[in-house]
Amino acid sequence: MSEQIHDEQIAPKLLEVGKLCEQHGLPLVAQVEYAPGDFGMTMFLPEHSNLAMLLMNSAAMCKSNVDALFIAIERYAREHGHSSVYLHRLGIPLQPEKGEAA
Known part of the structure; x- marks a missing residue:
């Protein structure tokens, strides 16, 4: 029942909001858990998205896997x-590592 509500009522509205955000260049991350462990997600992350939006997206993509979230955070920190x-105490350099995009 919850998945059907998500698919028929919530997802279309989130898609509409997502398109509006895209038209105006506004970052969006929205996730709905319609059943334990089952998610629907709408996101738009333009190039200028700040770290908070990127972290929300990473958390949403990792679902319940904390290790995957920490790896995503570490990877971002090493690149940017x-x-x-x-992170510094863990030995991750403050500045981007050589060969990585800033």
């Missing part, structure tokens, strides 16, 4: 640099 005390 960071200012995190926690």
Whole structure:
């Protein structure tokens, strides 16, 4: 029943909101858990999306896998640099690593 509600009522509205956000260049991450462990997701992440939006997207994509989320955060930090005390303590360089895009 919940999946049907998602598919018939919620997903079309999120698609409409997603298209509106895309038209105006506004980042969007929306996820609905219509049954335990089953998700529907709508997202639009333009190039200028900030780290908060990218983190929300990573968390949504990883679902319940915390390790996958931490790996995504570490990968982003290595490629783009960071200012995190926690990541620095783990030995992840503050500046992007050589050969990586900033």
